[in-house]
Structure formats: structure tokens, C-alpha cells
Amino acid sequence: MRLKTITVSGPNEFTDVEELVKLAGRYRRAEIGVQVSGKKASFATARYWWLMALYMYCIKEKKIVPIALHINSDWVEEFCQGDVAQELINLLAFCNIDGTPFVRRVQLNFKIGREKTPDMEKLLATMKRYPKQRFILSYNPENAEFIQAMHETGTLFDLLYDSSHGEGIIPETYEKPVFKNVVQGYSGGLSAENVEEQLWKISKAVPIGREFSIDAEGKLKGEDGHISLAKAEEYLKKASKWDEV
Numbered sequence: 001m002r003l004k005t006i007t008v009s010g011p012n013e014f015t016d017v018e019e020l021v022k023l024a025g026r027y028r029r030a031e032i033g034v035q036v037s038g039k040k041a042s043f044a045t046a047r048y049w050w051l052m053a054l055y056m057y058c059i060k061e062k063k064i065v066p067i068a069l070h071i072n073s074d075w076v077e078e079f080c081q082g083d084v085a086q087e088l089i090n091l092l093a094f095c096n097i098d099g100t101p102f103v104r105r106v107q108l109n110f111k112i113g114r115e116k117t118p119d120m121e122k123l124l125a126t127m128k129r130y131p132k133q134r135f136i137l138s139y140n141p142e143n144a145e146f147i148q149a150m151h152e153t154g155t156l157f158d159l160l161y162d163s164s165h166g167e168g169i170i171p172e173t174y175e176k177p178v179f180k181n182v183v184q185g186y187s188g189g190l191s192a193e194n195v196e197e198q199l200w201k202i203s204k205a206v207p208i209g210r211e212f213s214i215d216a217e218g219k220l221k222g223e224d225g226h227i228s229l230a231k232a233e234e235y236l237k238k239a240s241k242w243d244e245v
Contacts, residue, residue, distance in 0.1 A: 001206040003199070003242040004183060007068060008235065009033035009217035010227040013050035017057045019229055024065045027236045031066040033107070033215060037073040041087060048087055055094050055102050064096045068105040068136065076110050080118035082126050092130055100132075107136035107160060112143040120146075124155060136160050136185065139178060151179055160185040160215060170198065174205040183211050191219030192234035199242050214239060 006029045011020055024030045034041075034051065041047040058065055069092075075085050094102035110118055127135055136158045137147055150157070159182050161175055170189035177184040186202050195216070206212045216235055222228035 001203055001208060002211050003029060003214065003239065004211040005029055005031050005066075005185070005213035006236055006239045007031040007033045007185070007213065007215040008220060008227070008232045009070065009187075009215055010035065010220060012226065013046040014224070014226040015050075015229070017050070017054050020054070021057060021061070021063050021065055023229055023233055023236070025063065026233075027240050029240060030236055031068055031105070033068045033070050033217070035070045035072060036088070037071070037075045038085065039073065041075075042085070043087060051091060055091075058102070059097060062097050064098065064100065066104045067102060068107055069103050070107040070109055072109045073115070076108050077116050079108065079126055080110055080116070080123045082119075082122040084126065084129075092133060103133060105134045105136055105158070106130065107138060109138045110143065111138070111140065112146060117146065120149065120153075124150070124153060127155065127157075134158060138162065144178075147178075151182070158183045158185060158213070160187055160213075162187040170194070174202045176205045177207070177210060177212070183213060185213035185215055187215040187217075189219060190214055190216035190235070192231050192238060193219075195235055195239045196241065199239065 006027065008030065011032055011034060020032065024032055036047065041051070071079055071088070075088065078085060079088070092101070092103055092106070096102055137150070139147055139159045139161045159178060161184060174186060190198055195214070199214070202212065220227055220231045220235060222231065
């Protein structure tokens, strides 16, 4: 099995753009995950303009950083109904200096039972409007049936498995990949202190020859409640050792 992506989630308007880009550039599997919603990233918020500053810095310095937008709350409900926020339209249209999309992956954090159940046809139609992006579906027991039905349509996507619904709880055991042809990501309580141990546990669930990904956020925060680049670097450094196994 091969670790494909090591995601650092949570950088925001309190994160230094230059230092973040330098950090991501030191680790070839690194991805930066940014949480967005109408409340957090509309035109009137600092986060939207921080994302703009991140993009402009990458263009100016000719840097390419794998970015994933994690879409939540009102924006994910609207997206699933075919109504994409203008802010998202803008961000998903940006390209790097080599023509690749600035936002490489889009994670749809819909949680059936806590938010509206997506309209399958409308969601698939919306996803097709963004062929350059790879979509990640947040997977949990509540939406398993819906995602199974999506997979049966032949739609390509990645999965992020977190049975704790983003609460940062480490599972006792890790589930095997749900689908044979889908890259499965794992999250929930990962940190710089435990990522090596958890990678070994994940490896017991992932069949030989398969790719998988990991995503950490909560335990990478500092005392101020925002992402600590020092903790993020330690997490990336330890997780990157998996390439050497």
C-alpha cells in the first residue's frame, strides 16, 4: 500500500501565507485543506481574501501547492442542489502557472441526518461542471447507502472515512477501503504524536498495492485555537517516513 496524500487541514486567515507555502513545498505528499462555508469564507470574510492572497502569492512566486477546499454547512447543501456560491465559482476557476487548477480537490462534507440529503441527479450534474477537480466524499455510516448509490453510477471520487463526524476521535480499528477503485482517506484524531502508530494500524486494513490518504486537523492546532505550522511540520515529517517503509 502507498500513502498518496498527507493532508493538513485547518490553515486559515491566521496562518502566514509564505510560511505555509514553504511548509507544503518541503513534503511531496502534502496537501493543504481549507474549511469553507458561507459563514466562514464569503466575500465579506477574512478567509476568502486570505485564500486570494494565497493564490496571488503562489502565482507571484511561481509555486504550486496542492489545495483542497472542504465545503461545509450551507455551501455544501447548496452545492448538492446545483447552486454553487459565487465565491466557490471564483476559487475553482483559478489556475496555477502550469495551467493546473489552484484547488486540486473538493471535499463535500454533507452528513445525512444533520443536513439535507443531497439530490443525486443535481449533485452529479454539479460535479460534472468541474472536471478538473477531484471530489472527496466524506464517508460515515449515515451516508453509506447514498455514496454506494453514487458509486454505482460510475462517478469517480475519493473517500474520507471518519466515523466520528469530525470530532477527532481515533477509532479502535480502521475499516477496509469501501470500494476497490476508490482511494480511501482516513481521519480522526491524527497528530504528530500518534501518526506513525496510526499509519501502521491503517496499513493492516489497506490491501497490498492500494493507495490511501490521511487527514489531520484538530490535534495540529496551537493554544490559540488555530493551526500550528510547527505541529503540522512534525506531522508531515513523521507521516512522510511511510514512503520509506
